[in-house]
Amino acid sequence: MTDLATGPLADLIADRLRHALTPSHLHVSNDSAQHRGHLGDDGTGESHFTVTIESPEFAGLNRVARQRLVNRALADLLATRIHALAIKATAPGE
Known part of the structure; x- marks a missing residue:
């Protein structure tokens, strides 16, 4: 498994996903710097993320069902701390 998390919230995202989905690959990227000054930038430097998870x-799940599993694992963070989350979710061998 590969993890890359930068910052406390990225670490928390990675921990939640490891616990909920037992990934064989996980990469959490903090994209917040690319959105500095845009709507949703709360000034913390931790508002926009990309998750690549296998x-x-x-x-056997479609893209929407996979994203729902990720969203469920991060529900409270999405409601309070994460403004934007891009998800790339695959099953092993895809």
């Missing part, structure tokens, strides 16, 4: 939990 998990056996995604086998």
Whole structure:
């Protein structure tokens, strides 16, 4: 498994996803600097993220169902701390 998290919120995202989905690959990228000064930038430097995740939990699921699993694992953070989340979710072997 590969993890890259930069900052406390990125670390928390990675921890939540590891616990909920047991990924074989996980990469959390903090994209907030690209959105500095835009709507949704709260000034913390931790508002916009991309998650690339591979998990056996995604086998047989379509893209929307996979994204729902990720969103469910991060629901409270999406409601309070994450403004934007891009998700790239695959099953092993895809």
